[in-house]
Amino acid sequence: MTEKRKLTLKDIARELGISISTASRALKEHPDIAEDTIRLVKAYAEKHHYVPNTLAVNFRKNRTFNLGLIVPELVHHFFSTVISGAIDTAKKNGYNILVSQSNDILADEVMACRTMLASSVDGLLISISNETVEGVHLKEFLEEGKPVVQFDKITDHLNTPKVIVDDFNGSYMAVKHLIGQGFRKIAHIRGRTEVKNASERAMGYKQALLDHGLELREEWVKGCKLIHEQEGYDFCKELMESKNPPDAIFCITDLVAMGVLKYLKEKSIQIPEQVGVMGFSNWKLAEIVNPGLSSVDQHGYEMGQKAVLKLIDLIKNHDVENDEIIELKTNLIIRGSTTSTKNSDKVTLQ
Amino acid sequence: MTEKRKLTLKDIARELGISISTASRALKEHPDIAEDTIRLVKAYAEKHHYVPNTLAVNFRKNRTFNLGLIVPELVHHFFSTVISGAIDTAKKNGYNILVSQSNDILADEVMACRTMLASSVDGLLISISNETVEGVHLKEFLEEGKPVVQFDKITDHLNTPKVIVDDFNGSYMAVKHLIGQGFRKIAHIRGRTEVKNASERAMGYKQALLDHGLELREEWVKGCKLIHEQEGYDFCKELMESKNPPDAIFCITDLVAMGVLKYLKEKSIQIPEQVGVMGFSNWKLAEIVNPGLSSVDQHGYEMGQKAVLKLIDLIKNHDVENDEIIELKTNLIIRGSTTSTKNSDKVTLQ
DNA sequence: ATGGGTTGTGCAAACGATTGAAATTTTTAA
DNA sequence: TTAAAAATTTCAATCGTTTGCACAACCCAT
Numbered sequence: 001m002t003e004k005r006k007l008t009l010k011d012i013a014r015e016l017g018i019s020i021s022t023a024s025r026a027l028k029e030h031p032d033i034a035e036d037t038i039r040l041v042k043a044y045a046e047k048h049h050y051v052p053n054t055l056a057v058n059f060r061k062n063r064t065f066n067l068g069l070i071v072p073e074l075v076h077h078f079f080s081t082v083i084s085g086a087i088d089t090a091k092k093n094g095y096n097i098l099v100s101q102s103n104d105i106l107a108d109e110v111m112a113c114r115t116m117l118a119s120s121v122d123g124l125l126i127s128i129s130n131e132t133v134e135g136v137h138l139k140e141f142l143e144e145g146k147p148v149v150q151f152d153k154i155t156d157h158l159n160t161p162k163v164i165v166d167d168f169n170g171s172y173m174a175v176k177h178l179i180g181q182g183f184r185k186i187a188h189i190r191g192r193t194e195v196k197n198a199s200e201r202a203m204g205y206k207q208a209l210l211d212h213g214l215e216l217r218e219e220w221v222k223g224c225k226l227i228h229e230q231e232g233y234d235f236c237k238e239l240m241e242s243k244n245p246p247d248a249i250f251c252i253t254d255l256v257a258m259g260v261l262k263y264l265k266e267k268s269i270q271i272p273e274q275v276g277v278m279g280f281s282n283w284k285l286a287e288i289v290n291p292g293l294s295s296v297d298q299h300g301y302e303m304g305q306k307a308v309l310k311l312i313d314l315i316k317n318h319d320v321e322n323d324e325i326i327e328l329k330t331n332l333i334i335r336g337s338t339t340s341t342k343n344s345d346k347v348t349l350q
Numbered sequence: 351m352t353e354k355r356k357l358t359l360k361d362i363a364r365e366l367g368i369s370i371s372t373a374s375r376a377l378k379e380h381p382d383i384a385e386d387t388i389r390l391v392k393a394y395a396e397k398h399h400y401v402p403n404t405l406a407v408n409f410r411k412n413r414t415f416n417l418g419l420i421v422p423e424l425v426h427h428f429f430s431t432v433i434s435g436a437i438d439t440a441k442k443n444g445y446n447i448l449v450s451q452s453n454d455i456l457a458d459e460v461m462a463c464r465t466m467l468a469s470s471v472d473g474l475l476i477s478i479s480n481e482t483v484e485g486v487h488l489k490e491f492l493e494e495g496k497p498v499v500q501f502d503k504i505t506d507h508l509n510t511p512k513v514i515v516d517d518f519n520g521s522y523m524a525v526k527h528l529i530g531q532g533f534r535k536i537a538h539i540r541g542r543t544e545v546k547n548a549s550e551r552a553m554g555y556k557q558a559l560l561d562h563g564l565e566l567r568e569e570w571v572k573g574c575k576l577i578h579e580q581e582g583y584d585f586c587k588e589l590m591e592s593k594n595p596p597d598a599i600f601c602i603t604d605l606v607a608m609g610v611l612k613y614l615k616e617k618s619i620q621i622p623e624q625v626g627v628m629g630f631s632n633w634k635l636a637e638i639v640n641p642g643l644s645s646v647d648q649h650g651y652e653m654g655q656k657a658v659l660k661l662i663d664l665i666k667n668h669d670v671e672n673d674e675i676i677e678l679k680t681n682l683i684i685r686g687s688t689t690s691t692k693n694s695d696k697v698t699l700q
Numbered sequence: 701a702t703g704g705g706t707t708g709t710g711c712a713a714a715c716g717a718t719t720g721a722a723a724t725t726t727t728t729a730a
Numbered sequence: 731t732t733a734a735a736a737a738t739t740t741c742a743a744t745c746g747t748t749t750g751c752a753c754a755a756c757c758c759a760t
Contacts, residue, residue: 008716019740024717034738054470056716059409060745065469066416066448074434075427084424087450091462096469098416099449100437112441119415119446120404229638258638265640285635288579288608290615358746369710374748384708406746410715
């Protein structure tokens with residue numbers, strides 16, 4: 001192999017007959033160094049393609065410009081959008097992102113954290129698994145003075161900044177829209193009680209009904225365990241076969257809504273004439289299905305951006321105790337599944 | 351902040367009254383070191399939670415156990431599946447993955463490569479952008495003795511191992527299946543000529559028609575530029591409105607197929623009775639739409655695994671000049687869009 | 701006891717860049 | 731002319747770990 005030995009400061013110093021420290025400072029235009037020397041060194045470095053040895057610099061400075069990022073699931077439209085935003089923003093600021101996934105399994109999450117801590121990331125971005133409660137593995141980061149920023153799925157047990165979506169409001173606006181469209185018997189297929197996002201959305205749903213004088217029937221609220229399409233299908237069946245079927249279904253997420261759509265189509269129930277359907281998250285497929293699925297956009301890309309910027313901020317300020325909450329607004333995206341008109345334009349409320 | 355100073359070998363040596371080198375060797379059970387000493391040092395290290403400073407080790411050994419991974423687009427079902435496989439496999443082998451995206455823009459790709467090279471990854475996994483041809487930025491890796499493995503979208507200008515999908519055969523089997531289902535006038539919405547995968551698929555399509563004595567009409571082959579849903583919609587419209595409309599459409603990818611489905615549904619053309627539709631890639635949405643979209647699974651997860659294993663292999667063997675080709679088999683996934691029966695089971699040919 | 705092997709341990713030099721403090725040279729001012 | 735000040739440059743330690751080599755201690759067979 002070629003593997004040419006890399007040029008080091010020592011080489012430059014020897015060739016130019018100066019000391020290593022002068023070479024080092026010259027390259028960073030240190031005010032102590034004479035203009036002439038700076039020019040000389042820089043020219044030489046340029047000509048011979050000197051690149052500082054990152055490993056050495058990182059070791060010396062005890063940092064890597066790498067950030068860890070852990071999500072429950074990588075193959076997931078929302079999370080991959082967040083990652084995309086995180087990576088682009090990190091790159092702009094000279095940081096790299098190390099990605100890992102927990103598969104919603106605590107043990108995997110702990111493992112991923114350990115590996116990242118060991119590989120010396122400068123900070124961590126994490127959306128915790130459903131199984132995570134206390135998060136001792138995250139405290140290990142803080143104890144080493146490495147900041148952590150939580151996003152989307154968070155725990156309050158940890159004193160870190162959190163970037164979240166205004167689930168309550170997004171949900172509220174979605175249901176308000178349904179009501180505005182004339183739907184009166186609105187069901188909700190929700191997620192697990194222990195998961196904060198799910199609870200917030202359920203609360204937004206309830207509040208909207210309350211504020212508009214609609215009845216809140218417990219039998220119209222169904223709880224998913226896994227948030228799978230099949231659950232949407234099954235609950236929809238249950239709802240539609242009940243004595244008092246709803247005229248609209250608001251789903252915890254688009255995937256569940258897909259199951260709902262599938263059932264309704266199979267039974268030739270008209271959407272939205274007979275039953276309106278509202279999703280959440282605005283996955284790619286929401287715009288592809290027919291009719292288009294109304295949904296709530298969570299601005300995943302922006303979430304990734306904000307989280308990274310916050311993390312870099314903490315790193316720069318050696319700030320570890322900070323529990324600021326950054327809440328992103330949601331966008332209601334109205335499509336055919338909730339409007340009889342063929343309007344599939346983006347509509348933003350508020 | 352707490353930020354307790356970390357325990358180092360020096361500390362251990364001082365406390366135990368031995369030398370740093372002995373401590374170092376004891377921890378790795380070097381045969382030169384006496385059993386007693388090893389026990390002593392290990393016990394102390396254990397008790398005080400000694401963790402070697404990765405930065406120092408990496409610097410000393412000139413490696414990081416980090417691998418770079420660059421894809422054209424992160425928010426993309428296939429690529430995120432590949433990444434998922436890559437990350438899981440890397441983790442199992444003690445490596446981390448640094449992810450970046452090129453957005454199919456050469457300049458971005460070059461930038462991403464530079465950053466990764468600078469941050470000292472031990473090797474690179476890349477699926478090149480549409481704009482990449484020569485890949486001088488990739489040669490920089492090889493020149494530094496850092497191995498590169500290409501996957502999915504590859505260039506032959508570079509002497510590296512390549513992990514690809516047997517596009518030709520996958521396409522061939524897909525079209526063969528259509529023929530077996532009785533379709534005779536099969537159209538193909540293909541990708542750009544310069545992109546290898548697209549060409550392979552188009553060739554598989556043609557070969558299948560040829561081998562079964564079907565006519566190959568140029569007017570039935572349409573070329574996408576961007577591989578967007580809208581293109582599928584538009585080309586489908588063109589095809590169906592032509593004098594001699596096809597009875598089946600084989601699409602370069604599922605997203606394009608979605609556009610096709612959309613048009614057909616709008617025109618109330620029965621799928622698959624009037625027109626069969628076949629996608630490629632087996633995205634999540636292929637199983638969600640109604641009827642289910644038949645597609646060709648590319649085993650993205652496995653591709654990620656194989657690519658990482660190959661890369662680690664190269665790293666371990668200091669092997670940089672190697673252009674082995676690892677070709678993965680595809681799976682034909684048959685769903686409702688190509689079969690009149692309600693069979694949506696997974697069927698594997700060959 | 702003495703030379704030749706083991707066996708176990710320590711010394712010190714790397715790795716490449718950074719940085720406080722000391723040393724040198726140049727400039728300024730009295 | 732010369733001391734003080736300013737401008738440059740160099741020295742040397744440091745970051746934490748690894749590793750070739752020297753050294754010491756011990757045992758055994760002459």
